[in-house]
Amino acid sequence: MTILPLDPAANRTPGALRAFLVQCQAAAARAGRAQLVSISISVDALDPLAVLESIFEPAERHFYVERPAERMALAGAEAVLDFTAAGPDRFAACQRFIDETLAHTLAVGNLATPLAGPHFFAAFTFADFAEPGEPFEAASIFVPRWQVALHEGRTVAVANLMIDRSSAVDAMAERLWRAQAKFGSFAFAAPEFPQLPPARPVAVAEISLPGGYPASVRRALEEIGEGGLRKIVLARAKDLTAAAAFHPLRVLNGLRQRFADCYAFSVANGRGQSFIGASPERLLQVSDGRMATEALAGSARRGATASEDAAFAAALLGEEKELREHGQVLDSIVRGLTALGLEPVCPDRPGIRRFANVQHLHTPVRAVLPAGTRLLDVLARLHPTPAVGGVPRKRALARIRELEPVPRGLYAGAIGWIDAAGRGEFFVGLRSALIDGPRARLHAGAGIVAGSSPERELQETEMKFRVMEEALRA
Numbered sequence: 001m002t003i004l005p006l007d008p009a010a011n012r013t014p015g016a017l018r019a020f021l022v023q024c025q026a027a028a029a030r031a032g033r034a035q036l037v038s039i040s041i042s043v044d045a046l047d048p049l050a051v052l053e054s055i056f057e058p059a060e061r062h063f064y065v066e067r068p069a070e071r072m073a074l075a076g077a078e079a080v081l082d083f084t085a086a087g088p089d090r091f092a093a094c095q096r097f098i099d100e101t102l103a104h105t106l107a108v109g110n111l112a113t114p115l116a117g118p119h120f121f122a123a124f125t126f127a128d129f130a131e132p133g134e135p136f137e138a139a140s141i142f143v144p145r146w147q148v149a150l151h152e153g154r155t156v157a158v159a160n161l162m163i164d165r166s167s168a169v170d171a172m173a174e175r176l177w178r179a180q181a182k183f184g185s186f187a188f189a190a191p192e193f194p195q196l197p198p199a200r201p202v203a204v205a206e207i208s209l210p211g212g213y214p215a216s217v218r219r220a221l222e223e224i225g226e227g228g229l230r231k232i233v234l235a236r237a238k239d240l241t242a243a244a245a246f247h248p249l250r251v252l253n254g255l256r257q258r259f260a261d262c263y264a265f266s267v268a269n270g271r272g273q274s275f276i277g278a279s280p281e282r283l284l285q286v287s288d289g290r291m292a293t294e295a296l297a298g299s300a301r302r303g304a305t306a307s308e309d310a311a312f313a314a315a316l317l318g319e320e321k322e323l324r325e326h327g328q329v330l331d332s333i334v335r336g337l338t339a340l341g342l343e344p345v346c347p348d349r350p351g352i353r354r355f356a357n358v359q360h361l362h363t364p365v366r367a368v369l370p371a372g373t374r375l376l377d378v379l380a381r382l383h384p385t386p387a388v389g390g391v392p393r394k395r396a397l398a399r400i401r402e403l404e405p406v407p408r409g410l411y412a413g414a415i416g417w418i419d420a421a422g423r424g425e426f427f428v429g430l431r432s433a434l435i436d437g438p439r440a441r442l443h444a445g446a447g448i449v450a451g452s453s454p455e456r457e458l459q460e461t462e463m464k465f466r467v468m469e470e471a472l473r474a
Contacts, residue, residue, distance in 0.1 A: 001105040001118075001420050008041050008109050012180065018173040024106050024163050034164040036081065036101055036143065038420075040109030040116040041180065046155045048075035048148040049256070053249050061142050061270040063121035063417070064252065065427075068260040071152045074417065076121050076144030079270065080160050086129050086138035091380035094122060094141050098376075101143065102420055109158075115149030116156045117420045123267050123275070124415070126384060126408040126429075127397070135273040135434065136410050146179065202473055207237040207405045213461070214454035216403040223399070224450050231328050232390035232399055235445030236461050237406050240472055245437045248274035254474050259356055259467075263427040267415060275410045277432030278467065280355050283414055284382060285425045286375040291342070291367050295330040296353060297387045297447055298322035298361035299460055313352045313359055321451040326350055326361040328449070329386045332393070333365055336381035342367040357467055375424050379414060388412035388428060388445065409434060411443040433468045442468050 006020060021037070028035040052064055052075040061082065066073035081101060085093035098120050111117045122141040130138045147158035159176055163169075209216060213236050223229050248266050256264035259278040268274040285292045300316040303309035316322055330346065337344045346365045353362035369378070389412075390396025401407070411434075416426030434441040444464035446457040 001102045001107055003111060004106055004108045006108045008039050014173065014177050017177055017180075018169060020108070021163065021169045021173055021176075025165060025167060025169055027106060028163055028167075029165040031104065033104060034162045036105040036118060037161050037163050038105060038107040038109075038118040039159045039176070040107070040111060040113065041157050042110065042113060043155050043157045045153065046148055046150065046157070048073040048150055048155075049249065049252065051075060051146075051148045052077060055146065056249060058268070058272045059270060060268070061144070062266065062268040062274075063142075063144065064249075064264075064266045065415075065417070066256050066264045067262070068256055068264070071150070072115075073150045074115055074119070074147075075149070076119060076142075076147040078145035079142040080145050080162050082140065082142035084137040084140050088128050090124065090128060090139035091376045094120075094139055095374065095376045097141060098418060105420070107420070111420070113154065113156050114151040115419070116158065118143055118158065118160050119147060119420075120418045121267075122414075122416060122418065122426075123410055123429075124379075124383065124413050125410055126388070126412040127401070130409070131407045134407060134409050135269055135271065135436065136267075136275065140269070203241045204469070205239045205241070207239060209403070209405050213458055217448055217452065217454040217457050220399070220403060220448045221450075221452060221454075224448070229396060229399065230391040231325060231386055231447055231449045232396045232403075233386070233388050233412075233445045233447050234400065234403055234457075235408065235411065235443045236465070237404070238442045238465060240433075240440045240442065240469065242438045242440075242472070246435045246440055246472060248276045248435045251433075251435070251471050251474075252276055254471050258471075259431075261355060262431070265415060265427070265429075267410065272436065274435045275415075275429065275432060276435060277429060278471075279415075279427045279430045279432065280353070280358075280360070281387065281428040281430055283385070283416070283426040283428050284375065284379050286369065286378070287423045289369050291369055291375075291378055293333060293337075293365045293382060295326060295333055295346075295350070295363040295365065295385075295387065296360050297329040298326040298350070299446075300359050301463060302354070302357060302359060309354075309359075313354075316359065316361060317350070317352065321449060322361060323350070324451075325447045325449050326363070328391050330363050330365070332386045332391060333382060337365070337367055337378070340373055340378060340381055341370045342373070342378075358463060374422055375418055375426075379426060383414045384412060385428075387447070388430070406441075408443060412445065431464065431467045433472065440468070440472055
């Protein structure tokens with residue numbers, strides 16, 4: 001990426017903007033190919049979700065993620081560049097797309113500002129291949145036309161565009177100028193969300209194989225008893241159908257308010273479907289040559305009082321079956337990172353991570369990245385962890401598709417972003433729903449190991465379903 005010595009804030013006139021774009025067009029002509037132009041400007045405090053609501057179009061891609069407890073939110077809409085891939089090398093293919101794009105990128109603005117500069121928003125399905133008819137590709141990645149980020153009270157707006165020798169520079173300059181003026185004094189119009197009457201019922205239909213979820217769990221336990229598996233995560237699926245179309249951003253508003261410690265997110269494919277949720281699980285974070293991930297497996301419900309809550313947590317920390325499940329996840333993460341030449345560091349014993357409706361065994365894992373090892377290299381090793389897949393991985397992944405009624409799509413997939421410096425963050429697509437007009441498809445899973453009970457795992461998945469069912473009914 002070429003960073004040009006121009007301060008957009010100090011040159012905020014229509015003439016200066018046009019002159020800059022003319023220079024970029026000349027650079028594209030010399031290179032003999034289109035260039036990505038990225039302009040970053042610090043602006044007055046904005047709510048990225050409110051900005052996304054104001055420009056939301058069902059026929060455009062968008063990406064949104066927020067962690068309210070960390071005062072971070074990031075939104076991008078409309079694709080100026082996108083790319084899709086499938087197969088075991090899909091992470092490497094996306095990295096090549098990023099490298100090729102950045103080799104022909106011209107950027108201006110203070111790129112030292114957190115979340116400034118062009119970002120690549122990515123979504124990887126649980127499986128390496130998407131089945132026919134699935135709404136999301138196995139790997140999809142895009143650069144947005146508009147991007148707004150909030151980090152610890154500071155807001156940065158980014159405009160990205162593609163320019164070549166035939167681009168209409170005057171029209172581009174006018175559009176960018178209007179956008180900059182809008183972000184400088186943003187007027188939020190009330191979004192027109194469809195509002196279902198509170199008493200209007202939502203039909204719920206479980207999608208299941210013969211014998212239902214308990215039968216799948218029993219079949220998995222038989223294979224575990226025979227030694228073919230040590231762990232497998234099995235998910236249920238439900239379809240909720242409403243009287244009118246769900247609006248993904250309306251549901252997202254409720255999720256971010258209720259689950260401040262989670263990743264509230266929405267990913268749209270540009271064809272009318274959105275995948276939304278409030279994920280509790282970080283998959284990978286990379287910044288300044290260091291990475292962080294976590295093992296999050298083993299569950300208990302929350303108590304009605306502090307004493308009851310503490311009692312459930314103490315029982316979870318002492319339950320052999322839950323500790324064994326957690327240990328398998330942690331061991332797999334450590335092995336994957338070690339195979340890449342990393343030296344992972346983690347506590348000797350798990351702690352407790354509490355969320356609004358559930359508490360989990362939790363172990364943070366950190367490591368220094370060796371030179372030349374990048375975020376997507378690590379992600380390819382980690383995804384899917386045994387927290388959503390199983391052990392041994394290859395056998396578990398094959399059996400998951402046989403023991404579940406429908407493909408998972410982005411459920412339990414890897415969703416996140418990468419910036420031009422290789423920093424980024426990915427989370428697991430959990431506590432989620434695929435929104436398609438008046439229908440929402442939900443998944444919820446549980447880890448099956450020796451000692452698991454089909455009835456108890458059914459109850460655990462029902463508890464996990466409750467998050468999205470309540471959000472969709474609100």
